[in-house]
Structures are given as structure tokens and as C-alpha cells.
Amino acid sequence: MVRYNPNEIEPRWQAYWDEHHTFATPEKVGEKKRYVLDMFPYPSGDGLHVGHPEGYTATDIVSRFARARGESVLHPMGFDAFGLPAEEHAIKTGEHPRVQTQRNIDNFTRQLKMLGFSYDWDRVLATTDEEYFRWTQWIFGVLYDTWFDHDQQKGRPISELPIPAEVAAEGELAIEQYRDSKRLAYLDDALVNWCPKLGTVLANEEVVDGKSEVGGHPVKRIPLRQWMLRITDYAERLLEGLDDLDWPTGIKKLQSDWIGRSTGGEVDFYLQRGAAGDDTGPFVAFKRARETEGFPTDPGKDCLRVYTTRPDTLFGATYMVVAPEHPLIDVLVKPEQKDEVDAYREKASFKSDRERTDGDRAKTGVFTGSHAINPADGRSIPIWVADYVLAGYGTGAIMAVPAHDERDFEFAVAFDLPVIPVVDPPADHKQRVEILAGKACFAAEGVAINSGEYDGKTTAEVKAALTAELARQGLACEAVNYKLRDWLFSRQRFWGEPFPVLHEIDSEGNATGVRRLVPDDQLPVTLPELADFKPHGRPEPPLAKADDDWLIVELDGKRYRRETNTMPQWAGSCWYYLRYIDPKNSDALIDPQKEKDWMPVDLYVGGAEHAVLHLLYSRFWHKVLFDRGHVTCPEPFGKLVNQGMILGEVEFTSFVDPSGKHVSTKDVKKDSEGNRVHKATGEPVEIVALTEEQVVKKGEGFVLASDASIKVVSRAFKMSKSRGNVVNPDSVVRDYGADSLRLYEMFMGPLEATKPWAMNGVGGVRSFLDRVWRMIIDEPEDELKLSDAVVDTACDEEQLRVLHQTIRKVTEDNEAMSFNTAIAKMMEFTNHFTRCETRPREAMESFLILLAPYAPHMCEELWKHLGHNESISLQPWPEWDEAALVQASIEIPVQINGKVKAKISLSPDAKPNEMGEAALADAAVQNAIGDKKVVKTIAVPGRMVNLVVK
RNA sequence: GCUGCUGUAGCUCAGGGGUAGAGCGCCUCCUUGGUAAGGAUGAGGUCAUGGGUUCAAAUCCCAUCAGCAGCUCCA
Known part of the structure; x- marks a missing residue:
């Protein structure tokens, strides 16, 4: 009795592949190359999750398939190994993050090997390897050394930055500061989440509702000097580049929404000094100056500059709002308002961006005491401060047009500010009357009213005309804005890449303001050894705890203090795809010829959760490297596929009220706090789990078997430890084998779909x-x-047809990454051939080659038993023969008025008229026609006949 | 609220203007004391609903409903 025993077969073949380097990347790239990449995992302590092997199996099939077709394949794997969990573990246990990280990597490697993936393990890397992050630091140096030339839309060396004469006149220090202000990597004061109680800075994800996730202590937003990357300079290029990518449209849209390009205008509102009407003199002078000098780059302190996408609604601007962090706020706030505004700003500082931009929050705000003059009609309008305006977008100030902007309208209603409609909605608009009365808001386009000489013009016309007129007066200009913000690139963490930056200090140890990069030949800057990893209680990075022999550096006779921030986890993943191509190169991040040979990545598979950040950051770095001549293709990832999430097993749940009675899901709603309550009584209800026996299918859903009026919930949930529905790949491999796991993951459904697990x-x-x-x-x-x-x-004729149909289907489906359908076809093949008395060897062998990418261990084993000494992974892919696919005689359905009434047997190449005749000759057809008349005959060769009768 | 995706067998999913499919599950029968068995049969579908286009719609178009996911004060 020799049964299929994966537990014996699989480790044996894994050892064989390892030993023979079966999947080594070819040194020389052949005619066709294929770079197949997985998003590398963060090696968590929990090990692989069944979600990981989904994408990995898909890419493995593609890689094995491509190799069989003679392509040169690069299929590597690595680890995104810096990150918070290891550091938290270190704080708790004192164990160095490196130790835990290595342990996790070892476990991941074991699991990946256990699944038989055909990675080139000689190229494995981890972002925490010193030889790897040496080049991460080096790339930071490139960013630091680059400025963006907006005219050429290109990053260029900082040495080529034109220095304005007035800067040059001030000397070296001024020139250096000017350069620093243009670098792609720059220092700025950014807000961090500082938790005084914990004595540490927290990442955004560690802050929940303004409190620390751990302990629930208040978190304050305080400014800290940090590294920023000027990704906004690349906004336009990042947007345009999307066009040519073979990515899911959803992801492209997410990225383009994230970049959020909008066009509109910037408009200056003159700040009124005294009471209304007092400003005629200075205001006239201001206007005259503007008319001659035009619209300045820097608005100065005389006016408040706003950004708007609807300059056509200027006549409807009834007030203005500045963000709590607006730089002019101290100028704007009148003494009698100061206390109130200060209190408001203090409160706002405790809110995270997230909270401030969350959902349908009621609008809050405070009047500053100042007024500005609406340039359209000279009206004096109040200036408020409110946190619904964000400091980081546009100019941090808006003109509020409550009649035509939902947010402004809400605010105006809350604070009783006037609403003046200036756009007449289409006549058939349901709320037109309310809108025209200032009782409702209308944000779409229409015809101008209450807009002086512009009345009667369309929105587009007013936009153009009014902007042009204000531009002529030097009060406005067209402007483009992006939602995208510069990338906050430093973290106050230990377990990350140190910055290769030195800050000069004087003999007292005080910073002089001069900075330099660590010279390339002194990279990498490694992490210092710390006695412990506990926070030191100051809003500074943990590296500041390091001894002076790490912290203080002498170079060229000067003393420097090292930068103590570390890079965010994104840094290492921004360029790893390049390093796989040349992982051992100690002279450069990548050899230029190898880069040309292998880039770009042909297939990139990973979760949609990285749709925006990782992919956008990578593209940004890649474009900088491209501009600086280190890579030759403008985009790193040609084709992108997102695998869907794998959920836990389907669960049935119901609700019970406090008395323990079941409540139908139809009668349950969420209250304002998100708790589930009974719709009618408002009583809280509890979720209870049900077994399969307790429910029964009824119509669209399920109901309680004991009471059909109670609808129950039937759905799968995200796998989570707390829910206890996590499936562990180790146990699946133990019980069913790796080939079964691989096959099942592919058979569950389309790769992109979200699917529930079913053991x-x-x-x-x-x-x-x-x-x-x-x-x-x-x-x-x-x-x-x-x-x-x-x-x-x-093979007999039928076997040959089944074989070639299978070859064709599997080949085409592999190409299209439609793995589930390929498997279904292979099942059909097996069903057919097991029923056959004889199974020709040639058919069995071809079939095994088709199945091998999916179930490689078993196919290797069977291949060997069929008498072959060479690995099945090295066999050429079979080709199908069109001639074998055709049948001598096929069954053709005959329809009468579109309904199938009979079937006739015909040659597949019968002509339409022959088909019609054959159909009419059939007794069943004649019977169906009866005494009606055939008025039309439609015959589709090889498909069907339709007789239209009356 | 917005965007996207999905509604086909009891379940998970293919298909896609012209014959309704796979795996699992289920019924019946057969084989088998190394068996988390195997084999053979069969039942089960108004292709979410309502319109439209067409000789013909599950398929294309429009609307509706339901589910899921993501985003959301960006002026």
C-alpha cells in the first residue's frame, strides 16, 4: 500500500531543490526576463498567517510557469524587519530587538521553505541587515543632495541649484541655508504625539481617541524638529506616471485621490486695520501697489491669502476662517479675543489630525476680532479661527462661502453668519427655493446671481473672468494644490535606520546649525549599544541615550553630534526590489547593467493595504533615483495585483436582548456610540454564536431553525487572535500537506477576491x-x-481532446492569473482520465507538468516514478494542438423563438443553410413548430440554430 | 455621505448574448476490515429584483435592493 504521503514527500523535495539550487536566478538574462515579486513580510512573532501564502503561491506559480516556458526568472524573498513590535518587546523584556527579529525571520524562513516556494534563497535580505541599510542611508544622502527643478520637473544635484544674488551676497552660511531650504530631505518643525505620562513620543497608530493606546494617557501634539521628504515636489510626476501602469484601477484611483490635485486660485483679502470704513486710505494704497507690482509670492502681513477651487463664488464669501496654527494668527487676534482664541488653540493642539478630520463632527470655532475686505465688492467680513480648516492645506486659510460649501454652511448655521447665494441652481433642483433663500447649501455649478457684473454667467465663465480680473489687479492668481503632504520621515524610535547625518557642535557642545552627511565610506551608521530600551522621558529619540563614543564624532577637525532620530519602517521597503537584483554588491546599491537587465518588476503581488503609502513612497524614491541617474526606468512596478483578504470560517451569529430572547437582525441598529441596540426598545443586545444546526436557509439569508421569524447573521470575519478564528499554516501543512494548502489557496476563488476560509x-x-x-x-x-x-x-481522440483543452486552459489561465479556473480544469482532466481503462503516459506526463507549479512536491515525486531523473521543474511547458481540439460531430441546440427545444448532431463546420435544413428535418423540431410558420432562421456556425415562428 | 467591488446549486466559486458548470456537501447503490476510504448514479438553480436593447439576456444598458470593503471637513 503506497498512499500519497505529503509529510514524507515534501521535505525530501525541498531538500533536493535546496541542494541542487534548482531555482537559482540565471547569471545572464535570456531573451525574455520576468521579475516576479512579492511584497515582503514584516516577520512578526506570530509567524505566517494563511493570508501570506495566497499571494506567495500565486507568484510562485507564475515563476515556475515562466521558467518552464524558457524565461529568465528572478523571484526573491526578504524581510521588512524594522518595526515597532520588536522594540516594544525589547522595552518589556530587555532583549535586543535584533535577537527577536532574527528569531522571527528564522521562523518565517522555515515556514516559507515548508511551502515549497521557488525563491532564490541566495538573495534573501532583511532591511535590518547592516549591509542593506547602509544603502538605505546612502539613498537618504541622495535625497539630501537633491533639489527639485520645477521648470524641468526633475530632481537635480544641490550643487546645481542657482543661488540668488542677494543670498550669495550674504555669504557661505546664507548660501548653505538657502540650499537646505531646497533639499528633498529637510528639517522642519512637525507635530508629534507626545505623551508626557509615558515619557515617550507615540506613533499615530498608538494613539486612540487622543489617548495613548497603552494606559489611556492624554497625548499632546507638540512641534519637534524632524526630517521631512519633499514628496510634494513630485506630486505631478507621481500622478502622471500612473497612466502607464498596469495596476488595478481602484489602486490607481486611490493614489490619485491621495495626491488630490485640485485647481483653483489664490486670492488675497486685505486685512482691515480699524473699524469698518476706516481703511479707505491704506486700502487704496494697497490696491494701487498691487496693481503696479502684481501678485507677490509672499503675501506679507497686510492681507490674508486663501486658496479656493471656486473663485466664482467670491461674492458669496461672508466670512473667513484660518487654521488654529495659521502663522498670522497673532496679528489677527484682537486683545479682547485673545484669551478665547488661545484656549481654543490649546484645545485643538490636543486633537490628532485624525480626530480633527473625523466624520460629521459639529463645527467649532472662535472669532478673532479682525475683519478683511472682500476684493470682489469691498465688503468687510469677519475672520474666524476654526479647526475645520487645516494649516497644512492650501494657505491654511479660506474664504467661507456658506451658500455653496457644505462645511461653511454648517459653520454659518452654528454661528449665525450670513448666507448669500451667488449661484442659481438648475430650475428643476428640488431645493432651489431654499437655496435662493439662503436656507440650504448648493455645492454644484449653475448660473451666477448677486455677483454684480457677472450675473447671468455660468460657473465656468465666472471662474475664468473673475480670476482674470483679480489677477489684473494683482490680488489673485491661478493655483494648483495637492492633498499630498510632505513625508514626515523621522521617528523617535530605536529600532530603525539611523540617519547618516552629523550636526556640528561648538566647544560647549551646542549646535552651530551646520550639518553634513556622514561620508559614504563611513556608512553604514550602525545602531549604538544601549543598556536598556526604556524611554528616557523626554520628547527626544532613544538614540539620544547613547554613549558619547557613538553620539559624538570628530571629522576634519570639527566635532559633530549624530542625528538621533531614526527612519520610519517605510524606508527599507522603498527600494528593496532593487537590492534583490544585486544583493551582495558592496560598491553600489545596484550594478547598472544588472539594473537594466532586470528592472522594472514585471509582477508585484501584495495586499491592498499598501495601496497608497508603500507604493507611493517607493515610486517617489525611484523617481529621485531615476532623476539622479541611478536607475533607468521611470516606474518600479509595471504590473500590480492585490490579493484579496482571507477571512475566517463563516460564522452564524444572532442577537439576544437582556432577557435572553433572540432578536432578529432586522430589529437591531447601532446607536450613536456604535453599540448595538434593539430598534424599537433601545435595549442593548448581545451577539451570540450559533452552530450550523441551529440555523436554516430561508430566502436570501438564514433564520433560526427554531423560529423562522428571527433572521440571523451569516458572515465570515477577519482572522484575529481575539476572535479565535486564525488558521495556522503549520497545522494545515501537517494535516493536509503543503501542496494541498497551495492548491486550496488558489482554488478558493479569484486571487483578488475576499474569501472565507473553509477547512x-x-x-x-x-x-x-x-x-x-x-x-x-x-x-x-x-x-x-x-x-x-x-x-x-x-491517446484516443477524446483523450487527446481533453488533454489539449486542459493544456490550453491552464496555459491561458496561468497567464491571466486565473488559478482557480485552471485548477477546475485539471480536476476535470483527472475525472476524465481516472474513468479511462488506459491512461497514456504522454498524457500523464504533460498533465504533471501543468500541475507542477501548483503542487510541485507531488508532481516531482510522480515524475520520478514515471522514470525521470531530472526535476520536473526543468521540463518545458507543453503546447496545445488546435487540431486536437476540434470534434468531428458536435451537438447543436435548436431554439424555437429563443427557447431550446431540440438538439441535433452536426459537423462543427456545417454552413448556416445546412444547419437550418438539418434543424427542420428533426422530428422534435417539427413537433415544436406545429402548424406555425417559420419566418426567420438564425444559424450560428458551431453554436446554435434559432427558428423564429409565428 | 462618497467611491469601488459583489449578488449564479445548501456552501465556496467558474462561466458569460445562443445547451447552466466545478469542488465541497447531500440522496441511492456497489466495492473494501489498514479507511482521515474508493467507485457509480442522482437530486438540487426564475443566474438578487424591475425595466430596456435583441430573433435570442444569467450575460449588454438603466434603475432598484442587498452585502462587503475602503475613504471622508483638502476649501
């Missing part, structure tokens, strides 16, 4: 593999022996 589905594909085994091996025999049905004769 009996794994059993299903396992029995398919058992069937394949028995199709070839004589299982009842004690000695391993081929089945007697496997013979050396040729």
Missing part, C-alpha cells in the same frame, strides 16, 4: 491530489508501482 475545502483539494496519485500509482500494491492503466500507447 473542508482543504480536504476537497487533498482528495483531488489523492485522485491524481491513484491515477498514476497503483495504490493497493505494497511496493511502489505504476498503475496498470498507465500505458505507452497513444
